[in-house]
Amino acid sequence: MRDVISLLAAVLLLALPVRGERIKDITEIEGVRGNPLVGYGLVVGLNGTGDGSEASKRALANIYRRNGLVLTPQDITSKNVASVMVTAQLPPFARVGSKIDVTVSASGSAGSLQGGTLLMTPLTGADMQVYAVAQGAITLGGFSASGQSASVSKNHPTVGRIPSGAIVEKQELASFVRKGRISLQLRCPDFTTAERIAQAVSKAYPGSATAVDAGSVDVVIPKTLRQGDLAGFIDRIGTLTVEVDQPAVVIINERTGTIVVGENVAISTVAISHGSLSIITKEKDYASQPQPFSETGTTEKTHRTEIKAVEQGGTLHVVPRQVTVAELARALNAMGLTPRDLMAIFQALRKAGALQAELKII
Secondary structure, eight states, rough: OOHHHHHHHHHHTTTOOEEEEEEHHEEEEETTTOEEEEEEEEEESSSOOOOOHHHHHHHHHHHHHHTTOOOOOGGGGSSOOOOEEEEEETTTTTTTOOOEEEEEESSSSOOOOOTTTEEEEEOOOOSOOOEEEEEEEOOESSSEEEOOOOEEEETTTTTTEEEEEEEEESSOOOOBBBBBBEEESSSOOOOHHHHHHHHHHHHHHTOOOOOOSSSEEEEETEEETOTTTTHHHHHHHHHHEEEEOOOEEEEETTTEEEEEOOOEEEEEEEOOOEEEEEEEEEHHHHHHHOOTTTTSSOEEEEEEEEEEEEEEEEEEEEEOOOOSHHHHHHHHHHOOOOOHHHHHHHHHHHHHHHEEEEEEEE
């Protein structure tokens, strides 16, 4: 546990002076987004690891029928076929003929998709129109092998990918210019950061940017901008740097014991004493023997429970009001606390009103 505390302190002590971040790294342009695609497909060529379901047999029979061979699902007994769901993300500026990656996931009881090939699968959007067609050999990030008495597997052999496995058949170009302006959406909404972005853009292009709220900044496209220079204009805005304001927040993950302390977190002057109570129980079996030369006694097995309580006393430490995260880390680390202790202390400080930050428990 002490190694964990030292690591936490080291991370906090490495806090560097605030530097500017590029606008393109902290914002997104409204309207520039991808669209999810999905489709039902069939994987063939499996080595007996298919699902053998009725749906897979019917789908394969339909494919045979389209190719001139009339079969019924009852005629298909192979377990080399599996039903899958194919998903992909259509990029915002994908053109007809460009290729995108797809993910193939078994939807039935298939044991593995290793070595399989996805047959031609139309991928539709939310409007039920076909935007891409996927097909190709599946690559897995794991494997699965089994025998009569043992088996071994790595990762998830029922999910695979096909790099560049779908061809875009219909493009859906992003529309991000509205009434001669674009809107920058902050990934982490903050009024201070939004105002700084507006000031940075207005400095480069006077009077062109306005902070609408904590999450968006409107930028007016200069009327003097020549046709074809929009990409360059957005590029110049994106490379401008601003100082990102970080809220005072402490995040605690009780499941993993992770504690993240924001840069602006401060603690009012308090005295902290933290002790712990440990209860130790031991279960032991003993043999009860009769007296020597006894003719009536018998050997019996007895059970005994031993309970011991150990309470560790806590020394009262005075923690002065801190200015930086590094000083706060040093003050808490000097008390020799474990991550579990820090969680309890931060929650107690919040209740006492001494923690000048928002406490989030996830």
